[in-house]
Amino acid sequence: MSVPWISITLASLVVGTVATFLAGRSARWVALATSIVFLIEIGLMFWGYSWPGLLNGIPQFAYSETHAWISIGWLNINYTVGVDGISLVLILLTGILQIATVLYSWKEEKRPNAWFGLVLLTCLGCFGVFVALDILFFFLFWEAVLVPMFFIIGYWGGPNRRYAAIKFFVYTHVASVVMLVGLLALAFYSHAASLDFSSVYAAEPALAGVVPAFLFVALFFGFGVKFPIVPFHTWLPDAHVEAPTGGSVLLAGLLLKLGGYGLIRWGIEVIPNGFHTDQPILFVIAFVSIVWGSVLSLSQRDLKRMVAYSSINHMGIVLLAIALNSELGLVAALFLMFAHGIVSALLFMTAGSTHDIFRTRDIPSIGGAASVTPRLATAMMIGSLASLGLPALISFPAEFTALLATWQALAYWVLIPLIVLVVTAGFYIWMMQRLLFGPTKGIPNSVHDIASLEVVAMGILIAVTVLFGVLPNLLVHWIVMSPVGVWPL
Amino acid sequence: MNFWVSLDQWAFLVPLLPALAFVIIGALGERLSKLEHGGWLAVLFSAGSMVLGFLIAIGEMLGPGTYVDVRYTWFSIPPSSTGFRDGFSLVMGTLVDPISALMLIVVTLVGFVVMLYSIGYMHRDTGLPRYYAILSLFLTAMLGVVLADNLLMFFLFWELVGVCSYFLIGFYYAKPSAASAAKEAFIVTRVGDVLFLAGIFIYFAMYASADPSWAASGFLFTKGNAAFLPLGQGVNPTLLTIAGIFLLAGAAGKSAQFPLDAWLPDAMEGPTTVSALIHAATMVAAGVYLLVIGSLFLGFTSTDQLAIVAVGGFTTIWAASMACVHTDIKRVIAYSTVSQLGYMVLAVGAGFAMVGLFHLYTHAMFKALLFLAAGSVIHAVTTQDLFKMGGLRKKMRYTAFAFLAGAFALSGIPPFGGFWSKDDILSSVYSQLGTHPEYWPFYLMALATVFLTAYYIFRVYFLAFEGPSSREPGLSEHAHESPWVMRVPMLVLAGMAIVAGLLVFIPPFATLFNPTLTSPAFPVALPLNVPPSYPLVDIELSALSVALAVGGILVAWWLWGNGRLASMPRSAPARWMRETLLQRYYVKAAYDWIGGVGVYSIARASDFVDRFVIDGTVRGFERSFAGISQRMRKIQTGVVSDYAAYVITGLIAVFVIVLFVAPWLVSRLGGG
């Protein structure tokens, strides 16, 4: 039996989180130590990773552990965890964003122990979602992410934070409940031996008639709100605008990925039959999200709102790539989720710093920022260019392969996301023209460029952006060590 | 011999050297102030790149036909039973063939001289590390395009070219016009780029379906042998046509062809050195190079060809007409670039890819020269308005000589470089008129443009260099010749402008224009691989074009020579014509309207829908729930007995339902 890396990592995260809550003034150091330990553990996980392949047609997981938790005849709930290439890249994303967030918000003075504790708790929840292979534990971690984020927005947020926090919580919670009902119904209707992924996976073909299609709709709604899909997206701009910078980073970088991961792991992989029936719905929603997110970004004045809507656009491409039901599309979707996690985190950091420095995020009221804050301007330019898909930065390989897969599956429909790429370029370039270039305008008297710790945080993200943009195979190598070869389902 | 061939595997260093300069200058920044803020470093690395590029090109001349393909797997998915049978991979690779060897010469030479010239020209500016870093990256990007052995890498560096030009055009970012021009350049070329991307997808799908193992090899077009094209049979001509049109759109965006031409004249907001690089060797050349690649390795149908010919032919006269009235020295040269690129596109479209490439090569030399000379003038008199200059020949003799050499080359006067290539295009297209009468109008446009070209460029020459010493007091008096770092590049290019066309009479050099390419089996047989026909096949045709050019020079002299200033045309139609030309046929205004009013209005309207319809529905739910609960809370009296009553009523209701209602319902519905 191999080392139970996942349990060890979970335990270290729990200990670190609790210690951070209790640590008082030195919470930031505890949080940093926890993040570093987490990264080391992720590194070890990558080091020893090899995908066990299929067993009786069921995808297996590395580092998998199963311990019975509740076992009463017909109801078997196990503590089952494991990783494969699909979750591994997202775990890496969690580790990177955790340390970047901790470093970026190093100077947080408002109840630092609670702040850092909640940040760690959010990452803990995300890690749990990515490793949990049991419906109940998956749901537990899924909900565990909501609570700290609710407090992060509601306590550290902007002027309208109460409204945004409650909207975020209610919206996503309703979705989670629908998702839970769908997952439990899936397990019970198919008479799965337990709530484990592999049991449900094996039992799914027993579902008959329209049942899988309905279950898939329930799951898709649950995961889709997290994506977010149009028209269930309006919580996102509000939450982002009110959230503190660290909260926005985690929200855009990690929370949106939960939806994508859930859709792949618990939606498509376990109910392929329902997915096939509902595929057209997914396509329509993906196209609408792509167009809507991009067009809406163009009209935003608030920097954070603009980036938030661009997230809807990018996650629309992720949804499209997932919905294509092809191996290339799936790999592209995972890569794009990773890329979007890094890039949107970088953009929200720059937006937050813009607010700190210029005391506003209103794009038209600031001008010529590049000449007074060159470091911030550089980070913002790199983030924007990465987001609009510039080659040699991280999004390009992902978008290229996603659109290639789209062409293979849908032919000329690919022109919709392609033409939207022009609009995406348009709003970023226009934002840069107004905010960074031109004569200086709306600059407060005492302006300081971003502080060195913020530079470090953004530098980590920029380094990742360039590294995987130039050498994408470093990431793809891990993604494909997973059941992607099983696709199309 | 072996040594020359083995050089090919080091070709990746050619783009890597300027990339290294980018990294070093970008990292060290202002700490390099002793080295002209990184300028000398950039010169050094581009010189290294040029030396290696020339060696590789010489190797190609001496030993053509041997190609070394160096590849790195960039993105790979292993084979699977359900997905890609042979796996899927994207690669980065360099491959040197005669075409890329020729481009290596052009790009590295122009890149190096522009870099050197910048040392003098940009000396007084601030933000120089940024300038040199991005200029180096620009060179890297273009060299990557040139050496790419597959479409993906081609596109990757192609986009990189675009973004570098964005930063360089917007170098003076504090100027609103510069920031706006940079944005325009990026977005207009982006329109072409996404269509190009669609074209790439179509080619991928066609080839991958013709040969499943193709997906595993990564978009490769192995130049120099036919392994690339398993086509010939089963190709859908409609699909091929559409892919070709998309490719043309991409090329039109980058090479500023009608209707995506508006950005290039505005790109003059960047430093003149950047204009020289963009117009001669890097950015706009990429578009024509793409068409050359497309016509040699991917294949165009006859519909595509007609479209390309139409775009190219029309652009020649479209841009040249605007060049005739503008008074900004850089803008006139910019329109001239658009017009000359039209010639290249015309040639490629008519099936003479190598002839187009020949003009690309001569044009790069004399256009870079014209820009550098114009830059030298601007450097001296600090204005770009032609009507304020004058009599500069006496004060700036080197510059005047250089400009004159460039102007003769552009006009197509023998034996200057431009004559050979332009004449070759005209006679090549003429030779196709028999089988393709639909080319006639575009051929005539190109012919008329010869006259216009000579007219506008000599108008510039007479206004700036001849006549009285100054039309604007105090402007030209202090003008003096530029320092050596600016003179040497001009002289090098002036020499090239004179001999560039003659060089092709030297056999080893000529091999670059005559690659031994196996013509792939296309649905339509095309004269794809025709080397330039320097022997003047059609002496009458050459005489006609030279006569047109001389006529243009004479008209320019008659109107503007000897310090004359042609007065405004009196008649109303002419005035209207002039205004239309100055307003650039109102195309720019139309684009601004589409972007600023059209698209933005849609975005605002969508925002309204989002806020008040979609989010309004959400708020509606919120409000109705709040309303319901307001009413419901009235039953919360707070009295325990009331709650107890509710509990008991509820319990009784449950009993009644379970014991009586449910069994009744089940029996009625016939269930078990």
Add this chain to the structure above:
Amino acid sequence: MTSLSIVGFVGLSTALLAISTFGILTRRNFILLLISIEIGMNAAILDFLYFAAFPTGSHYFDGLQGQSIAIVLIGLAATEVAVGLAIVLALNRLKGSINVAEASSLRE
């Protein structure tokens, strides 16, 4: 003993439950309310004991199970009364009355 029918016992506990319910619904005095709840509780305890004493073989609560649950319930009732009386004392101290209608401040 064996001649006795279960019906009578069940009737007794049903009557107790009815009394208890009536008391809960009509009394406003906290102590009387508690007594009513206790009566209802005892009705349930009695039921458990009858079913334990008259095993049918088909019930879940035959034999020892029923008796054990009855004992647990007695304990529960005791705790409940303890908590209830504590509330009564607190209420009396706060409002000067043990009328439950007075204790309605949770409404707002």
